[in-house]
Amino acid sequence: MGLSTHVLDTMHGCPAAGMEVALYSTDGDDNATLIKRLVLNHDGRTDAPLFDNASLRTGTYRLRFNVAGYFRARGVQLPEPNFLNQVSLDFGIAHTDQHYHVPLLVSPWSYSTYRGS
Numbered sequence: 001m002g003l004s005t006h007v008l009d010t011m012h013g014c015p016a017a018g019m020e021v022a023l024y025s026t027d028g029d030d031n032a033t034l035i036k037r038l039v040l041n042h043d044g045r046t047d048a049p050l051f052d053n054a055s056l057r058t059g060t061y062r063l064r065f066n067v068a069g070y071f072r073a074r075g076v077q078l079p080e081p082n083f084l085n086q087v088s089l090d091f092g093i094a095h096t097d098q099h100y101h102v103p104l105l106v107s108p109w110s111y112s113t114y115r116g117s
Contacts, residue, residue: 002049015044020066
């Protein structure tokens with residue numbers, strides 16, 4: 001249970017190791033409070049859940065992924081301005097007794113997400 005994320009680099013066909021991610025709580029579209037910043041491990045995941053079972057709360061949240069920074073660090077030549085800089089995913093948690101997994105499939109030009117298990 002809790003909250004987790006996983007990022008896959010679809011350009012290179014591998015986990016997005018080293019990508020920077022920030023988690024925010026949100027209250028409306030413009031009000032976001034930073035909870036934590038992380039760097040994804042070799043598997044494109046965080047080393048621990050973003051929230052464990054005990055700390056998961058109902059509410060609205062945002063995950064912000066530093067996509068351009070990740071691809072630049074991989075040596076990808078991005079145009080200026082690049083197409084995707086940061087990908088922000090806003091989502092809600094309604095049931096603290098369930099696991100919320102927020103995966104991201106990403107390239108410099110596209111992304112996809114869903115509620116995983």
